[in-house]
Amino acid sequence: xxxxxxxxxxxRLAQLDLDQLRQLVGLVEYDExxxxxxxxxxxxxxxxxxxxxxxxxFFQSAFGMELAAYSGPETGNRxxxxxxxxxxxxxxxxxxxxxxxxxxxxxxxxHGDGIADIALTVPDVDRCxxxxxxxxxxxxxxxxxxxxxHGTVRLATVAAYGDxxxxxxxxxxxxxxxxxxxxxxxxTLQRRPGAPERLFQxxxxxxxxxxxxxMDTWVDFxxxxxxxxxxxxxxxxxxxxxxxxxxxxxxxxxxxxxxxxLNEPAVGRKKSQIDEYLEFYGGPGAQHVALATxxxxxxxxxxxxxxxxxxxxxxxxxxxxxxRARIGEVRVPIEELQARGILVDRDEDGYLLQIFTKxxxxxxxxxxxLIERHGSLGFGKGNFKALFEAIERxxxxxGNF
Numbered sequence: 001x002x003x004x005x006x007x008x009x010x011x012r013l014a015q016l017d018l019d020q021l022r023q024l025v026g027l028v029e030y031d032e033x034x035x036x037x038x039x040x041x042x043x044x045x046x047x048x049x050x051x052x053x054x055x056x057x058f059f060q061s062a063f064g065m066e067l068a069a070y071s072g073p074e075t076g077n078r079x080x081x082x083x084x085x086x087x088x089x090x091x092x093x094x095x096x097x098x099x100x101x102x103x104x105x106x107x108x109x110x111h112g113d114g115i116a117d118i119a120l121t122v123p124d125v126d127r128c129x130x131x132x133x134x135x136x137x138x139x140x141x142x143x144x145x146x147x148x149x150h151g152t153v154r155l156a157t158v159a160a161y162g163d164x165x166x167x168x169x170x171x172x173x174x175x176x177x178x179x180x181x182x183x184x185x186x187x188t189l190q191r192r193p194g195a196p197e198r199l200f201q202x203x204x205x206x207x208x209x210x211x212x213x214x215m216d217t218w219v220d221f222x223x224x225x226x227x228x229x230x231x232x233x234x235x236x237x238x239x240x241x242x243x244x245x246x247x248x249x250x251x252x253x254x255x256x257x258x259x260x261x262l263n264e265p266a267v268g269r270k271k272s273q274i275d276e277y278l279e280f281y282g283g284p285g286a287q288h289v290a291l292a293t294x295x296x297x298x299x300x301x302x303x304x305x306x307x308x309x310x311x312x313x314x315x316x317x318x319x320x321x322x323x324r325a326r327i328g329e330v331r332v333p334i335e336e337l338q339a340r341g342i343l344v345d346r347d348e349d350g351y352l353l354q355i356f357t358k359x360x361x362x363x364x365x366x367x368x369x370l371i372e373r374h375g376s377l378g379f380g381k382g383n384f385k386a387l388f389e390a391i392e393r394x395x396x397x398x399g400n401f
Contacts, residue, residue: 030254032123036131037227039120039253042203043169044084044091044178045289046117048107049361052096055113056083058360059092060189062306064199069177070185073098077181080104084178088201090291093178107163113361115286118160118206119167120258125154128168128226132158135225140165150176158225161210161218161262162284192305199299200291204371205250205259205379209277210284215247215264222251222260231259232379246274250379261379263287273391276400280363288356288367296353296372297332300340303370309358311391313341327351331374343383350375354383364398 032038049055059065069084071077082095097105125143141157151174157167177184222228228251245266252259265274293299318338327344342355353372
């Protein structure tokens, strides 16, 4: 199968072409026929939150997402409210308990707002599940069809770290707005005059935090069960400050659409960001989502105008002569990046611009990264120390450091 044939329906609907995807998410050539567990891309990030009505409004107003579909008591769903939100090829499904006895309420009491299901698009659900089972994975939901007047979707679910799961989705025979049980729905939200069409175009990667000693176990899981390959490894001084440390390895599917950095804490003088996450989330889970944009400056300006808070970067970062020499020329003047706190990193393939929000929920757990790639396939290794020091400053304010 050619790389052109791997474009997902969501990417086509978002009018993204291969050149854009190569820049946005570092898409690479790949032979799907030799993959025992072929993954085409992201299907949806499914959130469980304390108030789905308000969270859906937040993602629309602050993140510029569009409401696309809905399921709730008005559609016959007596268990939950669920809002499907889109931005380019990225899809969030925000769910909250309607019935106090819903399992969603139990999940939220345990973890707070967070991503419960990282759903993936696959061309053959049964093939993937058969391979996963043979490799010892826990199959949570067996392959099955769900249908309505728009066609049929085939689904199955496998367990991942903590209470996180991966639902495998084949929607090639379906034309509805999301899944059976959902109806198309739009919002009455009015954008600010001159607001961009969208603030981000795709999901770049999702970072998972796991407990001490579990990182290699989950790297092996993604290698063995899902056929992912190792992209990068960060240990020791690469990923430490004077006070705290962590270890990280990155796995990716064949075409690099789906990338999972996996973090575990390392011994340090104080509590690391991973320790804090595990404590407040109540175990392993998805720590942050990187959103790919082709204009990080405009996106930051728009999100900040809507009240989104970003981690601060000290001015000394931008005046560091070693950094200035390493990054060379980038498309945005350093002074413009400095004014917004946007970080820069360069590797042998190119450079990237990135910035991180503060946690967006009540607990100090889930946050977001905005990333603009220009050839770089990396994750901002040169910025790790500056980033972690910024996180430590926020931890200290919260009394968790």
